Amino acid sequence: MTTKRLNYLQTGSGIPQYADSIEYEDYRLQKGDYLYIRIYSPNPEDLATYNGTTGNSNQYQQLSQAGDNANARLLLYLVAEDGTINYPYVGKLQVLNKTTREVKFLLEDVLRESISAFSVDVKLSNRSFSVLGESGSGRYSIPKEKLTIFQALAMSGDMSLYAKRNKIQIIRQTEHGTVVKTFDLRSQSIINSEYYYIQPNDVIYVPFDNAKFFGVSHVTGALSLVISTFSFGLLIYGLVTQFSKP
Numbered sequence: 001m002t003t004k005r006l007n008y009l010q011t012g013s014g015i016p017q018y019a020d021s022i023e024y025e026d027y028r029l030q031k032g033d034y035l036y037i038r039i040y041s042p043n044p045e046d047l048a049t050y051n052g053t054t055g056n057s058n059q060y061q062q063l064s065q066a067g068d069n070a071n072a073r074l075l076l077y078l079v080a081e082d083g084t085i086n087y088p089y090v091g092k093l094q095v096l097n098k099t100t101r102e103v104k105f106l107l108e109d110v111l112r113e114s115i116s117a118f119s120v121d122v123k124l125s126n127r128s129f130s131v132l133g134e135s136g137s138g139r140y141s142i143p144k145e146k147l148t149i150f151q152a153l154a155m156s157g158d159m160s161l162y163a164k165r166n167k168i169q170i171i172r173q174t175e176h177g178t179v180v181k182t183f184d185l186r187s188q189s190i191i192n193s194e195y196y197y198i199q200p201n202d203v204i205y206v207p208f209d210n211a212k213f214f215g216v217s218h219v220t221g222a223l224s225l226v227i228s229t230f231s232f233g234l235l236i237y238g239l240v241t242q243f244s245k246p
Helices: 044-051 057-064 100-111 149-155 188-192 210-214 219-244
Strands: 034-040 084-087 091-094 119-124 128-133 138-141 168-174 177-183 203-206
Touching (some): 034 100, 091 100, 100 119, 128 149, 149 203
Parallel strands (some): 128 203
Antiparallel strands (some): 034 119, 084 091, 128 138, 168 203
C-alpha cells in the first residue's frame, strides 16, 4: 500500500484530472421528497389556518424535520407523483424540480392575496445521505447546504486503509432516473468538479481493494507472512520426502 494509493489531493501522472466545469447548485425537489413548511404571522387565526396547529413552534419544527418518523410525516408535505404538494386552502402547487427557495417565493405570491403580514419558512425534511462499503455503513443527516465528499466520508469515519480510492461511486436520483458517478478521490481537481458536493438521498459506495485479501499492511507483516509460508513449505517438503523413502 503506497502513499500514491492512499493520499488525497494528488496531482501528476496516473492521477485523473477533472474539468473545472461545475459550481454548487441548490438541490431541486424530486418525487417522494418531504417538505417542512411553516407560516409566521402576528395573526393567530392565520397560524391556525395554514399551519394546522396552535402548539409550540419549536416542537412542531423538531417533529417535522424527523422525516423518517411516521407521526412526523403527518406534518410534512409530500411531493406527489405529479410533482405537486397539496397545501391547505390553496390546493395543488407544482414544486417538482424547484429549489426550496423557489417554493418559498411561490407560496409568498399565492398567500399574499389572503394574508397581509406573514413570512414563510420552507425546508427539505429528508436531508440525508448513505454510505456503504469500506468506509462503514450508515445513514447520516446533512447538517448544512454545502456538504463535500470529504466531509461526508469524515462523518462516516473516513475510509480504511483498504478502500479503493480511485473507484468511489455515488448513486444519485435525478429527474431522468438513477445515475452512478464513478471518480478518483485522490485527485486534487475533484474540488472543482461535479463529484465534490453531496446531494440529499445520495448513496456513497466505497469498494474494497484487492490488497485486503492478502492481509499485509506493513513490511513486518510481509516478512512474517513470507517466513511462515517458507517454513510451512519446508515442513511439507520434509514430510513428503520422509514418506516417499522406500
